[in-house]
Each structure stands twice: as structure tokens, then as C-alpha cells.
Amino acid sequence: MKHIILIGDGMGDTPVPALGNKTPLEAACKPTVDRLCALAEPLLVRTVPPGYPPGSDVANLSLLGYEPDKCYTGRAPLEAASMGIAIPADGAAFRCNLVTVEYGPDDQLTMIDYSAGHISTAEAAELIAAIQDACGTARLQLHAGVSYRHLLMHHGAVPQGLRTVPPHDWMDKDVTEFYQQQLAAEHLAKLLRCARAVLAEHPVNQQRIAAGKKPANGIWLWGEGGRPQMETLQTRWCLTGSLISAVDLLKGIGVCAGLEVVQVPGATGYLDTNYQGKADAALKALETQDFVVVHIEAPDEAGHQGSPKDKVQAIEDFDSKIVAPIAAEMNRRGGPYRLVVAMDHYTPIARRTHEDWPVPIFIYDSRGTGKQSGLSYTEANIKGVAELLDSGAVFFARLVQQERRHG
Known part of the structure; x- marks a missing residue:
């Protein structure tokens, strides 16, 4: 049968x-x-x-x-298993979306598109590699996946009280509350701000904007968890x-x-x-x-x-x-x-x-x-x-x- x-x-x-x-x-x-x-x-x-x-x-x-x-244990650990990436025993995996957001004053943020216009896998791989080269640390490493879907490996304990949300649940909505929670953790704030700067200048995004496509102008962390059993x-x-x-x-x-x-x-x-x-x-x-x-x-x-x-x-x-x-x-x-x-x-x-x-x-x-x-x-x-x-x-x-x- x-x-x-x-x-x-x-x-x-x-x-x-x-x-x-x-x-x-x-x-x-x-x-x-x-x-x-x-x-x-x-x-x-x-x-x-x-x-x-x-x-x-x-x-x-x-x-x-x-x-x-x-x-x-979370969404990201399952994706890590697919990609053959080991989750640190003392840490966690985060899903890392390439997203299109609108930045406002005082770290205000609106989620425009959770998928950055369904960015291609080839374009996304370039962007994630550039972010990793400029912003990755011994504690935080990015790994490219398919289209807008990527991973962040987080060594060490995840900040207490951190609440993350799926970006596809917040299309065209204010996500400032969740963004500022991530900015409250110094090491995550450095990553997010560094990634924003890299993405703003990257040729992939400049070409997407010229073609009338949505740019991947930010990353969004969510779905974190430890090793599944x-x-x-x-x-x-x-x-x-x-x-x-x-x-x-x-x-x-x-x-x-x-x-x-x-x-x-x-x-x-x-x-x-x-x-x-x-x-x-x-x-x-x-x-x-x-x-x-x-x-x-x-x-x-x-x-x-x-x-x-x-x-x-x-x-x-x-x-x-x-x-x-x-x-x-x-x-x-x-x-x-x-x-x-x-x-x-x-x-x-x-x-x-x-x-x-x-x-x-x-x-x-x-x-x-x-x-x-x-x-x-x-x-x-x-x-x-x-x-x-x-x-x-x-x-x-x-x-x-x-x-x-x-x-």
C-alpha cells in the first residue's frame, strides 16, 4: 500500500x-x-x-x-535541520527574513513586505553574504536559504523577554514594539543597524529599485528555538x-x-x-x-x-x-x-x-x-x-x- x-x-x-x-x-x-x-x-x-x-x-x-x-521547539530549528546547520548547544536558531520596511523617526518601523517582493534566491544570497561579511560576529552568523527565507545562528542565551513575531502576520502594520525589543539587546541592535546600512548601498537593491521592484532594505528575526527532539x-x-x-x-x-x-x-x-x-x-x-x-x-x-x-x-x-x-x-x-x-x-x-x-x-x-x-x-x-x-x-x-x- x-x-x-x-x-x-x-x-x-x-x-x-x-x-x-x-x-x-x-x-x-x-x-x-x-x-x-x-x-x-x-x-x-x-x-x-x-x-x-x-x-x-x-x-x-x-x-x-x-x-x-x-x-x-520553534520554526527556525526545523529550517536549520534542512540546511544541515548545527544549532549551538547553548544557543538558538532564528529565522531571518529579508523584508521591505519603512523606517520612521525614533526607530519606528512599518512592515511593508515580509518577502521583499519575493526576492530571488540568487539576489538574496548576495545580500546575506554581504551582511555576514560586514556584520557577522563570533556570536551571530547568517546563512542563506531560499528567496527571502534565511537563518541566523545565535551563540549564547537569547535575551530574556524577547518577543518575536512572524512578519507575514504584520503586513502594512506598525511593528515598532517588536523592533525596539530587538534593538534593546546591544548585539542584535548592532546587527540590525549594520544590515540596514549594507542593504541600503548594495547593488542588488539599487537594481531592484531601478526595475520598480521592492528592495530588501531590512532583516527580521523570528521563530527562534533550540535543537528539536x-x-x-x-x-x-x-x-x-x-x-x-x-x-x-x-x-x-x-x-x-x-x-x-x-x-x-x-x-x-x-x-x-x-x-x-x-x-x-x-x-x-x-x-x-x-x-x-x-x-x-x-x-x-x-x-x-x-x-x-x-x-x-x-x-x-x-x-x-x-x-x-x-x-x-x-x-x-x-x-x-x-x-x-x-x-x-x-x-x-x-x-x-x-x-x-x-x-x-x-x-x-x-x-x-x-x-x-x-x-x-x-x-x-x-x-x-x-x-x-x-x-x-x-x-x-x-x-x-x-x-x-x-x-
């Missing part, structure tokens, strides 16, 4: 006036997803436990059967397999879960990602493995950008370029498989941030066994008929049809 989880990050939404008061899932043309959903068992899954922020880190850990209260899926569930994603967070979860992390050239985490490469990689892995996860980031990014058009396109691409070719080839091969279409959390366009609501998913079984919804895949349809599962661990046990081996 093959097990396949296909994740459209942040697909869930609320009715959008620009879409005729439909959600993007309702407005999108997604024939394969809808056909499979009609033949599948619908479920609502609580991927974000009470008291946890509704981040992709917590939610995707849940979708892989983990219980965040037993393994979660996770059992592998082989230990927990006797499963081995692969994970395919463009973003280091998901790759890090895969590394910690003991999955093979497949690197796909041209995977960007946005609308221009290499969908065919991801689908091909998943199908190749399924020739020899029994478990594959494919993660698509684009719907979430479109939600954060507040773009109904882009979110509908992202969902339609997910259907036609990921779900359809994978399902068609698995049917051609003829062996039994169970396929999940899921989101990790909602990212409503009206809010431009995540919500912790239970997410609608379905489990399709190629053998035709189990419940069949008879419905297309939308938030309202699944809510109307689905059983609510209180945790990702309960969902994962349902998927693999076995009891949890470890708590």
Missing part, C-alpha cells in the same frame, strides 16, 4: 467579495481534486493544538502525525519515504522525520515553482518507497499577499500539475494507494495571516473502500459532513490504518 499526502499550504479561506463571495477553493477549477473528494472520506483535522500559534511549522508537524507539545516516522509508524518541498521549513521537518528530502531544481515556493519536477520526483520515489509528501507553498503566499487571483491560480495549478498527474500515474500502475489532499491551515485573503481552525481534508482509497463524500472539495462541504479529529496524530493513524506505536 502506497501512502501519498499532497499539501496545498494555506488553501483554506473565507468568502471573498472579489470572487463573488466564494472562497478560492469554491471559485477554482479543480476537477481532479473534486472527483477524488467525491470518492473519498472527508475529515476535519485540528492541526494547531490549543495554545500554539497557527504556523506552518506546527500545522505540518501535525499532518505528519507529530504532537507539537512533545517535539516542537523528534522520533523518525520509521520509529513511530514503521514508515520510510520522501518529502518534496521548496521551503526549508518543510525540508527540515522531513529531515527530522527521517524522510528522504528530494531536491527539485526550480522549486521556488511560489507560482513559478517547478510543478512538473515535483510531480515527477514524487512518482519516481513511489517506485521504490511507500510514503511520499508533496508540499506546495503558493496558495499560502498568495493569501499573505492578499491576492484572490493568485490564490485561485495556485489552487488550480495544484490540481492540474500535482494532483492530476500523480493520481493518473498511480492508477496506471495499478497498485493500491491512499491519497490525502490537505491544507495545513487557513490563510484567509481578508486577514493575510494564518488561522487555527480545523482544516478540511480527504483520504482517497484506490480500492474503493471506506466512506465516500459525494461532494466537491470546499470548506463548507467538508465541514457539513466530516468527522472532527482532535489531532494530527489521530489523522495519521487513520491514514496508515494502524495504532500509534509511540505517544
